[in-house]
Amino acid sequence: xxxxxxxxxxxxIGVGGCIGYFYFSNQFLDKxxxxxxxxxxxxxxxxxxxxxxxxFLFPAIVALGLYLAYPVVETLRLSxxxxxxxxxxxxxxxxxxxxxxxxxxxxxxxxxxxxxxxIVPAFSTAFGLLAAQLTDRIxxxxxxxxxxxxxxxxxxxxxxxxxxxxxDTRPEGQDQIxxxxxxxxxxxxxxxxxxxxxxxxxxxxxxxxxWIQTGFAMVILSAALRGIPEETIEAAIVDGANPFQIxxxxxxxxxxxxxxxxxxxxxxxxxxxFDIVFAMTNGQWQTQVLANYMYDKLFRANDWGVGxxxxxxxxxxxxxxxxxxxxxxRKEMR
Amino acid sequence: xxxxxxxxxxxxxxxxxxxxxxxxxxxxxxxxxxxSSFRSADQIATSGWWNAMFPSEQNLTLRAAGPxxxxxxxxxxVIEGNLFDEGVEAVISVWGTSSRExxxxxxxxxxxxxxxxxxxxxxxxxxxxTSTEAFEGSRGPRVFATAVAPxxxxxKNYDTVLGQNVIQRLMMFLAAGAALGAVVFFSLRAAxxxxxxxxxxxxxxxVGLGLTVIxxxxxxxxxxxxxxxxxxxxxxxxxxxxxxxTIPATIIPILFAAFAAYALAxxxxxxxxxxxxxxVGLxxxxxxxxxIPLLKFHNEIGIGKGYLGVWMAHTxxxxxxxxxxxxxxxxxxxxxxxxxxxxxxxxxxxxFVKIILPLSFPALAAFAIFQFLWTWNDLLVALVFxxxxxxxxxxMTRQIVELLGTRGGNWEIxxxxxxxxITVPLIVFFAMQKxxxxxxxxxxxx
Numbered sequence: 001x002x003x004x005x006x007x008x009x010x011x012x013i014g015v016g017g018c019i020g021y022f023y024f025s026n027q028f029l030d031k032x033x034x035x036x037x038x039x040x041x042x043x044x045x046x047x048x049x050x051x052x053x054x055x056f057l058f059p060a061i062v063a064l065g066l067y068l069a070y071p072v073v074e075t076l077r078l079s080x081x082x083x084x085x086x087x088x089x090x091x092x093x094x095x096x097x098x099x100x101x102x103x104x105x106x107x108x109x110x111x112x113x114x115x116x117x118x119i120v121p122a123f124s125t126a127f128g129l130l131a132a133q134l135t136d137r138i139x140x141x142x143x144x145x146x147x148x149x150x151x152x153x154x155x156x157x158x159x160x161x162x163x164x165x166x167x168d169t170r171p172e173g174q175d176q177i178x179x180x181x182x183x184x185x186x187x188x189x190x191x192x193x194x195x196x197x198x199x200x201x202x203x204x205x206x207x208x209x210x211w212i213q214t215g216f217a218m219v220i221l222s223a224a225l226r227g228i229p230e231e232t233i234e235a236a237i238v239d240g241a242n243p244f245q246i247x248x249x250x251x252x253x254x255x256x257x258x259x260x261x262x263x264x265x266x267x268x269x270x271x272x273x274f275d276i277v278f279a280m281t282n283g284q285w286q287t288q289v290l291a292n293y294m295y296d297k298l299f300r301a302n303d304w305g306v307g308x309x310x311x312x313x314x315x316x317x318x319x320x321x322x323x324x325x326x327x328x329x330r331k332e333m334r
Numbered sequence: 335x336x337x338x339x340x341x342x343x344x345x346x347x348x349x350x351x352x353x354x355x356x357x358x359x360x361x362x363x364x365x366x367x368x369x370s371s372f373r374s375a376d377q378i379a380t381s382g383w384w385n386a387m388f389p390s391e392q393n394l395t396l397r398a399a400g401p402x403x404x405x406x407x408x409x410x411x412v413i414e415g416n417l418f419d420e421g422v423e424a425v426i427s428v429w430g431t432s433s434r435e436x437x438x439x440x441x442x443x444x445x446x447x448x449x450x451x452x453x454x455x456x457x458x459x460x461x462x463x464t465s466t467e468a469f470e471g472s473r474g475p476r477v478f479a480t481a482v483a484p485x486x487x488x489x490k491n492y493d494t495v496l497g498q499n500v501i502q503r504l505m506m507f508l509a510a511g512a513a514l515g516a517v518v519f520f521s522l523r524a525a526x527x528x529x530x531x532x533x534x535x536x537x538x539x540x541v542g543l544g545l546t547v548i549x550x551x552x553x554x555x556x557x558x559x560x561x562x563x564x565x566x567x568x569x570x571x572x573x574x575x576x577x578x579x580t581i582p583a584t585i586i587p588i589l590f591a592a593f594a595a596y597a598l599a600x601x602x603x604x605x606x607x608x609x610x611x612x613x614v615g616l617x618x619x620x621x622x623x624x625x626i627p628l629l630k631f632h633n634e635i636g637i638g639k640g641y642l643g644v645w646m647a648h649t650x651x652x653x654x655x656x657x658x659x660x661x662x663x664x665x666x667x668x669x670x671x672x673x674x675x676x677x678x679x680x681x682x683x684x685x686f687v688k689i690i691l692p693l694s695f696p697a698l699a700a701f702a703i704f705q706f707l708w709t710w711n712d713l714l715v716a717l718v719f720x721x722x723x724x725x726x727x728x729x730m731t732r733q734i735v736e737l738l739g740t741r742g743g744n745w746e747i748x749x750x751x752x753x754x755x756i757t758v759p760l761i762v763f764f765a766m767q768k769x770x771x772x773x774x775x776x777x778x779x780x
Contacts, residue, residue: 006578006641010586010641010642010645011581011582011586014585014645015585018586018589018593019589022593022683023683026682026683030681050603052597052601052682053601053602053603054603056594056596056597056682056686057594057597057598057609059593059594060590060594060653061594063590063650063653064612064613064653064654066631066650067624067628067646067647067649067651067653068616068624068650068651068653068654069616070627071624071625071626071627074626074627074630075623075624075626075627078626078627127356130352130356131356134349134352134353134356137346138350138353140353141353144353144356146764147357147360147361148360149767150360150361150364150760150763150764151360151364152763152770153759153762153763154711154756154759155710155711155712155713155731155756157734157735157752158734158755158756161367161738162363162364162366162367162752163363165366165367165383165745165749170379174380175380175381176382177379177381177745178382179362179382182382182384211363216774219771219774219775220774220775223775243345272620272621274622274713275713275731278713278735279713279734279735279738291620291622294622295714298625299718304626308626311620311622311623311625311626314620314623315620318618318619318620321618322615322618322619325614325615325618326611326614326615329610329611330611
């Protein structure tokens with residue numbers, strides 16, 4: 001069957017099935033199971049209303065449970081087992097973790113991930129805040145915002161190609177076609193193969209993600225800046241504060257909450273970063289990160305135990321943010 | 335705010351200048367890819383794309399006409415012609431007949447050919463091949479020239495990557511679609527002025543796009559494979575595969591999520607707060623954890639790797655954000671409307687379909703854009719759940735990674751392929767930016 005037709009059928013079945021499910025299950029509840037008539041009408045209506053939320057929630061709960069909650073548990077189980085040739089698996093305790101911790105590649109990935117965690121959110125938020133503050137004050141600010149925001153729409157793989165061209169190298173003596181080397185040579189340096197120089201290459205990969213995430217930070221922070229009460233700023237101006245003081249002492253403290261949100265959201269993106277490293281260096285030249293390390297283990301080395309163990313490490317790194325978010329959400333609901 | 339006390343003209347200039355610098359820094363990389371996709375391999379390899387607007391000096395490998403073109407002139411056999419294609423106005427500074435000595439001769443000089451005969455090349459590319467014996471073989475001799483060529487842009491790379499003439503035909507079909515859309519728009523507005531302008535506009539766009547799609551599927555987009563293109567270069571199939579992944583994966587989670595969000599926002603039941611907390615928690619669970627368990631699950635229920643699996647996976651992974659976004663939006667809808675409807679005897683199902691869904695359109699649109707961008711740009715989920723050993727279901731991101739490996743130096747193909755893949759998200763982005771921003775503002779956990 002042609003995939004396009006298959007896709008069309010899936011849409012029809014998915015959408016139609018969904019609507020049909022909700023319609024008929026509601027009908028069934030109201031008309032057959034607990035009809036709102038007869039001697040028990042009042043009790044039936046109450047009962048129906050107790051069940052109805054679960055009808056509405058049922059498909060989502062099944063999908064969430066199956067596709068997100070169950071995998072967490074299953075990955076945890078896989079990380080403490082080893083596959084036996086010919087099917088089945090046996091419990092091996094923390095052997096997978098021990099094996100992973102003894103691999104230098106893992107520690108390289110950890111070290112790089114920590115660098116990513118510090119640098120990318122910091123610079124994206126800082127650039128985003130700068131762009132938000134500056135573009136809010138000029139007439140063509142919206143155009144500027146659109147352009148800075150645009151990389152959000154570009155895939156990590158597309159961004160990888162874009163930046164690989166920026167970092168491209170030609171032998172000495174030829175014209176450089178990568179802008180970075182063109183600058184470098186114009187300044188009097190020798191052409192460098194940037195992506196093979198350890199530490200620097202990780203930074204260069206981070207620049208790609210900073211380039212993508214700055215737009216996100218800018219949009220959120222720009223809205224927050226606009227939400228600041230005018231009076232506080234006017235009062236500061238009357239008291240003789242200069243623009244820098246207004247920005248750092250009046251505005252930034254008032255949007256601190258939003259800055260934290262932006263920071264943590266970008267942190268989440270960083271922890272899962274995979275495509276950029278996969279497409280640009282594939283973890284060579286000491287640029288490995290956890291997500292790519294995991295992919296290597298799972299699908300190249302075919303070692304589910306160690307792969308799952310590294311996935312659990314990513315999960316552990318995410319957990320503080322998870323707890324913090326849930327805590328905040330609950331506080332807000334009260 | 336700008337002109338009250340405290341801001342100085344000097345500072346205003348500094349602001350303009352810094353924003354200009356930021357914008358240039360942000361657009362420059364993408365611009366490089368865009369410009370490169372219209373340049374030939376030689377041009378890309380010999381000069382930076384920022385020089386593309388200026389004449390550039392290039393090392394070219396050209397070929398004189400074959401023996402078919404020879405004429406006998408007394409004792410001599412002569413082939414005359416121009417090394418450049420018609421319309422190219424390059425100026426040759428030095429040339430040679432062997433790749434080791436590409437600067438052996440200046441224009442006007444005559445060189446001995448290894449296979450016998452002589453060749454004279456002028457600065458404008460005209461040449462005269464002479465020999466006392468008849469030329470044999472099928473091809474003419476090669477000439478290596480260093481020439482200053484004017485800037486040149488072409489759609490040749492797109493022919494290689496997408497298939498012959500795809501861009502031209504797409505433009506034609508789009509123009510036809512736009513014309514029909516305009517006709518529908520203006521005639522509807524004239525005939526039925528009482529109609530909602532939004533619907534008229536939407537209808538015209540749908541009719542126009544419909545005509546484009548019909549023309550494209552009836553007449554076909556490509557007129558063949560371009561010379562020199564390899565099977566791996568073709569993005570056309572990957573483009574349609576990506577579309578096949580994206581559309582169901584965008585539409586299906588919306589409905590799932592909308593019902594759940596309504597229940598979480600407007601129905602009272604024990605455990606509601608806990609469920610919301612769970613959704614917020616799942617929002618940040620890395621999908622890396624899901625890869626192996628779900629692949630195992632898909633293999634066990636017999637769907638293995640394929641479209642069905644990738645649709646289901648994207649639906650599952652997109653749900654927390656969808657539920658969260660939609661619930662946040664629905665909670666903000668006015669309570670009065672919903673309570674009035676309940677008093678009037680509407681059931682929850684009716685309230686949801688007739689009141690909540692239409693009112694939630696901005697949130698639905700915001701999520702649809704997110705999910706579309708995310709599924710279109712995704713690599714990992716497609717690698718794990720979709721692409722099997724046959725490679726027939728490859729998506730564009732995967733195809734580009736493949737090209738990076740096999741043809742990493744062929745920037746003309748890489749840049750064009752990458753640009754094709756980012757065009758659609760960019761169009762969606764610029765057309766729907768308003769909703770995207772709203773969605774971002776609602777979706778970031780407060």
